[in-house]
Amino acid sequence: MNAAELxxxxxxxxxxxxxxxxxxxxxxxxxxxxxxxxxxxxxxPYRNIVKLFGKDAVLAQDASPLFRVAPYVVxxxxxxxxxxxxxxSTRLPLELAADAIALVGLFATARVFMSLxxxxxxxxxxxxxxxxxxxxxxxxxxxxxxVIFLAAHIASTTAxxxxxxxxxxxxxxxxxxxxxxxxxxxxxxxxxxxxIPVDNPATHLELTMxxxxxxxxxxxxxLALLEWAAALRLFNYACIxxxxxxxxxxxxxxxxxxxxxxxxxxxxxxxxxxxxxxALIETVSAKLRxxxxxxxxxxxxLFAVLGLLVHLLLGAQA
Amino acid sequence: xxxxxxxxxxxxxxxxxxxxxxxxxxxxxxxxxRRIVTLVDLLAVQGALLTxxxxxxxxxxxxxxxxxxxxxxxxxxVLFLPWLLHRLIRRLNVYWDSEPLINPAGTLLLGLLIVxxxxxxxxxxSELASTTTRSAIGIAVAVxxxxxxxxxxxxxxxxxxxxxxxxxxxxxxGAMSATYGMPMVVELGVALDVLVAVLVLGVFFFQxxxxxxxxxxxxxxxxxxxx
Numbered sequence: 109m110n111a112a113e114l115x116x117x118x119x120x121x122x123x124x125x126x127x128x129x130x131x132x133x134x135x136x137x138x139x140x141x142x143x144x145x146x147x148x149x150x151x152x153p154y155r156n157i158v159k160l161f162g163k164d165a166v167l168a169q170d171a172s173p174l175f176r177v178a179p180y181v182v183x184x185x186x187x188x189x190x191x192x193x194x195x196x197s198t199r200l201p202l203e204l205a206a207d208a209i210a211l212v213g214l215f216a217t218a219r220v221f222m223s224l225x226x227x228x229x230x231x232x233x234x235x236x237x238x239x240x241x242x243x244x245x246x247x248x249x250x251x252x253x254x255v256i257f258l259a260a261h262i263a264s265t266t267a268x269x270x271x272x273x274x275x276x277x278x279x280x281x282x283x284x285x286x287x288x289x290x291x292x293x294x295x296x297x298x299x300x301x302x303x304i305p306v307d308n309p310a311t312h313l314e315l316t317m318x319x320x321x322x323x324x325x326x327x328x329x330x331l332a333l334l335e336w337a338a339a340l341r342l343f344n345y346a347c348i349x350x351x352x353x354x355x356x357x358x359x360x361x362x363x364x365x366x367x368x369x370x371x372x373x374x375x376x377x378x379x380x381x382x383x384x385x386x387a388l389i390e391t392v393s394a395k396l397r398x399x400x401x402x403x404x405x406x407x408x409x410l411f412a413v414l415g416l417l418v419h420l421l422l423g424a425q426a
Numbered sequence: 427x428x429x430x431x432x433x434x435x436x437x438x439x440x441x442x443x444x445x446x447x448x449x450x451x452x453x454x455x456x457x458x459x460r461r462i463v464t465l466v467d468l469l470a471v472q473g474a475l476l477t478x479x480x481x482x483x484x485x486x487x488x489x490x491x492x493x494x495x496x497x498x499x500x501x502x503x504v505l506f507l508p509w510l511l512h513r514l515i516r517r518l519n520v521y522w523d524s525e526p527l528i529n530p531a532g533t534l535l536l537g538l539l540i541v542x543x544x545x546x547x548x549x550x551x552s553e554l555a556s557t558t559t560r561s562a563i564g565i566a567v568a569v570x571x572x573x574x575x576x577x578x579x580x581x582x583x584x585x586x587x588x589x590x591x592x593x594x595x596x597x598x599x600g601a602m603s604a605t606y607g608m609p610m611v612v613e614l615g616v617a618l619d620v621l622v623a624v625l626v627l628g629v630f631f632f633q634x635x636x637x638x639x640x641x642x643x644x645x646x647x648x649x650x651x652x653x
Contacts, residue, residue, distance in 0.1 A: 285447070287447075288447070402531055410535075410537075410538060413538050414450065414451065414454070414538075417541055418565075421564045422446065422447065422561050
């Protein structure tokens, strides 16, 4: 571990913190453009967060300490996750702390705290949202794990930075298995981040909301932290996707200031394209009924397992 | 650990493998598709993929007779049979299959188990085969079994016929990847067989509908006529 790697680690976390609301704003802007609406500014999520931090928090009468702690837990898990996921450098000192499977566990921790906090106050919407969130989570997690197993099998390691370093080093080849995994990952990303086919992030319509239903009781700094955490989660998922499927352009090997300086615009370019793509997917697809969400996630699982099986079958010939 | 092997493959084998993987994916798409019109389109795409794979294999193995069978596949399975089926759909006015016997998510998971089984089944066979595409035998077996599953879980005669044709595609792909295709006589025979089968089944459709006012095959399960 040297100073350059530590600097890369610090830069990654800071960039994630700073750029996550921007990425969310960009996705929202693209969505508005695609729907022929006047787009809100890309800086809107920042203003929202700043505004919320300036307000006085209101807590429900029956709220337990868990309710107060949950936003901090959720936010810090997302922050730790941002430290583990290689977005600009494949040499991260934190990679020893947790591998890709532990990363899935981190996301699960955030989800459990979120749901418990929503159940804690005892409102109808909160428990409805929490139960739906757990349903989506337990269906999406196996698919995500399968995607990670496939990548881990290709690279013979479960450490995410090492996986992307391995994938970057390879010469270009057609990987049907990785293509399947990419589709599966996209579906999981949509489901886990409460994007359109599963949940609509822009609605507060009682019967359809999942993520927003859990936030209803929160206000001020708690809400600000949770919204920031949601933006960070989207950013983290996007970065996992880049690390697994488009790992080129990251600073690898001996990390130098030049490599890092080059990695920043590459990441920005990837995020710009991914945000536009995400907005496009959301615009062309309709929100599924909650009952159909298992089918949606079953197909994600199917793609992931098919990718793994095809890799085991076709990759076995040398 | 050794890095992944696919990088060492020449590009045409990589393309072949991609075709095989897409064939498997298409089988799943057919398994979950309830619109019969789309089902027939998927069958045409499957045929097109099979044609591509055959041409690639013919080029790779320098077997000229595979070009002929590629042309045959193109003419029969991409152009003629889908056209015929579309015409039948229009004339019989069946656009949707009724609810399948197992729910869609369940069917997909069952399909996954079948793929695992098929890959295990094909393992010893592909060790014996000497072709460069031997690892795709597992996929061919999976396509056959998935088409079989589709025939079992569907009620309408039309989707069962599509399942039957998809099974034939799987068999063809299997023969291709195991032994670079069957002898020309057999291939021509099978092609003719399929053609005649579909034509006869087309006549059957009208008979079934005339008898029962529907193409739902569960009417055929009772032995006696209803009083």
